[in-house]
Amino acid sequence: MTETALGNKLPITAIILTFNEEKNIEACLDSIYDSVGEIYVVDSFSTDNTLSILKKYPSVKVVQNAFENYSIQRNWAFDNLEIANDFILNLDADHRVMPELRDELREYFDKGVPENINGFMASRRTMFLGKWIKRGGHFPVYHGIIFRRGFGQCELKKYDQHFLIKGDSIVLKSNVIDIITESLTVFTERHNKWSSLEAQDFIDYQNNKGEGRVQALKDGNEMEKRRYQRMKYYSYPPFLRVFLYFFHRFILKGGFREGVPGLIFHFLQGFWFRFLVDAKIWELKNEKKE
Template identity: 40%
Template sequence: MLDISVIILTYNEEVHIERCLNNAKRFAKEIFIVDSYSTDKTVDIALSMGAKIYQHPWENYSKQFNWGLQNLPITTEWVWRMDADEYLSDDLINELHQTLAKLPNSVNGFTAPCLRVFMGKYIKHGIIPLILLRLFKIKYAQCENRFMDEHIQVTEGRVENLKNPFYDDNLNGLTWWTTKHNGYATREAIDLLLTEYNLLEQGTTANSGSHSSAVRQKKMKYIKMPLFWRASAFFFYRYIFRLGFLDGKEGFMWHFLQGWWYRTLADAKVYEIKKRFGWNDERIKAFIKETYLDK
């Protein structure tokens, strides 16, 4: 096994956890689960498979993951951040074995492409793969504190790119998916407002990879577009111009739900807050600070 520990945050993941752990065992020396007091069989399954379980109350993803980095008895040099509904491709596991065997000390992190599987179908068209920093040396990294799209950041050293992908493949149904994305839309709306009003923490020199930086720059352009129009334009760009329609019914549902419905819902929540405070920027900023930052 490689000198890697895997950290997985869980809450009621019995449908995914066995697949996830079987995959992690193929490359990781140790597997740690930080569980938010699951009420299903997640913990029992994980214990039976040899994972090390720690439980901690949930606040948000950033705080939960950083709690794990600071409190788990990790002895390996490297950590892979893994969600319960993810798994690494065979090619990526082979690449990890080859890459870590001949690595200069100046490299402290790696990104890898994340590909989407939706309703059992790989979504090949319409979206550019996310390139996420998932492998890092523990003493140089932390999870940034954001409401949405929290990235691992490496505080010094180089970040290199792994070529082969891992997969995001959630096995829950559409009712679960839409309920979860309703919660995501609230977080996305707050993140959009924090960014629009320049209320996010500034001045960090940490590195999440060049792709993450490029995505954040595109998000800044997205924020400057008109509410609702931007979500519709985003859907048509993905589904028509980037050929999302080639992935059949599953592709339509993915791009419609994730590319239009979810982002329209986030815009509706932005609109709701702005309307509530009479479109007054100072009142809106005061509300955001008091409700989401001053805690």
């Protein structure tokens, strides 16, 4: 049996995670509100105006669950929500589904999604200080944004999680906009926290070889290829790989062509953050020796 569009809305359930997202949630919802059949917001007890804003959207189903980490929250939603549709769209509050992506999905569902297709992948358009960062190897970067219920889960990582999809996926041509920061202060605070998670994830990966994660496969799907590139990066000597990575992104991949926003982004995300991760890996390894 194939999955087809019903009426004006796609037979898709969107799940959005929130915590204090008053600046983002409205634009996120507006990008899908009239297009998908069901929307859940899983909120981690926001203390700003997020919940008040959600009241403007009467059909949105709001549930609250204490946040432990991204993977656990996502998988809790899959296991506990009464999801009406066979396909699940996973979004964060700072994501925006482009009209072209909605149209592309409608074409697939109007024709009927083949039984062997259990997911859809799309690239994100990173927006940083109002600029689309499309050079420096940062676009396209594919993520599994939709999967068939029962055939997907969030991988067990503390940072930079992808969705494990069982079976075949379609790679979409259109994108999801990702508003990655509201200010440089927020950006650096988040990446300082994320560098600790990434460092611990790397230590965990060395210990259990990536159980419950997207596999690093040179000839796999787009996410698996990306993970292969990430693990190849980690095969190079610590700290030296940071300089090589920044040179690759900023010079060889043309990041320097994106002006001041590109310089700031590629230096902070492609050098400072990566250097901080290596420093914290070194710190963790040396703590264990003491």
